[in-house]
Amino acid sequence: MAARRPYVRDMDGWWTRVPFFKRYMAREVTAFFVAVYGLLMLAGLVRLSQGPAAFAQWLDQLRSGWSIALHVVLLLVFAYHTYSWFEIMPKTMPPVVVGGKKLAPQTITSLGIAAAAAASAFVLVVAWGLAR
Numbered sequence: 001m002a003a004r005r006p007y008v009r010d011m012d013g014w015w016t017r018v019p020f021f022k023r024y025m026a027r028e029v030t031a032f033f034v035a036v037y038g039l040l041m042l043a044g045l046v047r048l049s050q051g052p053a054a055f056a057q058w059l060d061q062l063r064s065g066w067s068i069a070l071h072v073v074l075l076l077v078f079a080y081h082t083y084s085w086f087e088i089m090p091k092t093m094p095p096v097v098v099g100g101k102k103l104a105p106q107t108i109t110s111l112g113i114a115a116a117a118a119a120s121a122f123v124l125v126v127a128w129g130l131a132r
Helices: 019-049 052-062 065-092 105-131
Strands: none
Touching (some): 019 065, 052 065, 065 105
């Protein structure tokens, strides 16, 4: 009897075949950018600990054209990351019942996005006030 060859599943481009997996991979890639931005902010904290001159130099680097372009791209990436995070929230949390009725998934997503927008606006106003 001849030996059978083992089944080997083709894994090339597995995530490009199904739209759900494409969105999943996009969400995972945006998480990488969030982590990189966290490191950038951590570098600012380190520069702040090194004194006013070092921190001023770091701020000057943030005012460069490349840095501003990077921040615009990061804003778009973070907006998608925020949306995708709140889009999966209704699927990962226990049912929310208000007034005897289960909250619709779109309502949960919308409320999450609204809360994120409100928190972002609050931080922006506070940062703007401190910068003046």
